[in-house]
Each structure stands twice: as C-alpha cells, then as structure tokens.
Amino acid sequence: MIKQSVDRETGSRFLPKFDSNGLLSAVVLDASSRVVLMVAFMDAEALAATQETGIAHFHSRSRGKLWKKGETSGNVLKVCDILVDCDQDALVLLCEPAGPACHTGATSCFYRKLEAGVLQPVNT
Template sequence: MTGTSAPPSPAGALPDPAARALLLDAIRFDSQGLVTCVTQQHDTGEVLMVAWMNRAAVAETLTTGTVCYWSRSRAALWRKGETSGQVQRLVDLRLDCDGDTLLALVDQSGVACHTGRRTCFYRALRDGELATIAAPEVDPEVLYGR
C-alpha cells in the first residue's frame, strides 16, 4: 500500500450500485440512523455547512449527484436547493477513519446558508465579542419567496 488515494471519479461520473452499497454498508450511522456530513467547496476547500444524512439521503446523493440531507426539524429528506435553487453538485463523497462522518466535496451553486451567506460559518470571536464576519449575498426572502 502506497498511502495514496484514488482520485475522485471523473466529473459527472456516479458510482455504480455495487460501489454505492459498499459505501453505505461502511457508514456507522448513529442510534437515530444519522451520520454527520461536513460539506466543503471542492476547489477552494471552504467549509460551507454541516448537516445530517440518513441512509436514504446518502443513497439519493450517490444516485443523482445532487446532495440530499436529512432534515431533523422536518423529519424528511432535504434536497439542497430544491426551494432556493442553491444546488450542491457532488464531486466526491468521503468517509472518515471511524466511519461516522462524511465529507461531501461539492460544487455549490450560489450560497449555502439559509441566511443568504456563502457559508453557514459567518460568526467568529472578534475583540472579545461574537461578530458577524460575512454579510448576506442574497436576501433570504428572495431565496425562499417569503
């Protein structure tokens, strides 16, 4: 073993059913059937968000190439961008060493955060206070038609 990893599948290529089953069987879902998914912009490394996936969300993501999560608040599949148009196209899906966290490398269309910001990580300590360090790029009312 050389310690190198295989490159991601060519753009647009999705794993076949046997490969999808292999990954799904390797994931250690928690007692609620969920796994944490860190989502990162594939070309810049920017962390966009952290969300949950269940087995069905992982399977749909691997089948369609569009990222799907599990919404704990709605208790339903959450197809990222379904209402906002801010879709995440899957580039690569990786499993951590413990099998209990996924890393989704994506091509994010527009903003990732429901607040209209590029990333959900827009607050940080500055001068002893919790400060907003990124302004919204899109008005959430425009994104969701509220």
C-alpha cells in the same frame, strides 16, 4: 464487532455507520476554495439519494424528512467527491455550490467567529 470495526478503519468497503437515530454527520466543503459551507446530517435515504443523483441530500431533523438542499432556492450542491472518516460515521462532501449555501444568503453558514465570547462577522 471488533472485526467490523477494523474493516471500517482499514478496508476499502464502504460501511457507513449510522448512529442510534439513524444519522451520520456530513460536512460540506466548497470543492474549489475548500471553505466549510455547512454541516448537516444524512440518514441512509439521504445518502442513497446523494449517491444516485450526485446532488447533496440530507435528513432534516426539524422536519423529520429527506431534504434536497436547494430544492426551493435552486442553490443545490453538486457533489464532486466524498471523503469518509476512520469509523465511517462522518463524511466530507466536496461540492460545487450553485449559489450561496446558507439560507441567510451567505456563501457559507459559518459567517461568524467567536471572539471573547461574542460573535463577530468573518469574510467567507
């Protein structure tokens, strides 16, 4: 256990750590602007599909299945790079978005800021 923990942190082996629900966190950044576009979850299937296709796939917790982001809208996310954190339970995907990342039409899902307890629009 300790050995694998050290391997995860210091080694060059990719040993993704899925939680008790079989998920890890995935943060999508625009590869050019470095703006955070969205946050989602991946299971082993979504990670494999992402690695195989170069297009971001997630696990939809609400629908309980594989979710190719942009499958309907066409606003897919082309993955340029994948960063991995210390304990390998979170990924940063540096992506080239084909269009707005948010289903609301916003460039980023993070289009509001909390100010004195109230949400205010931000420019993204």
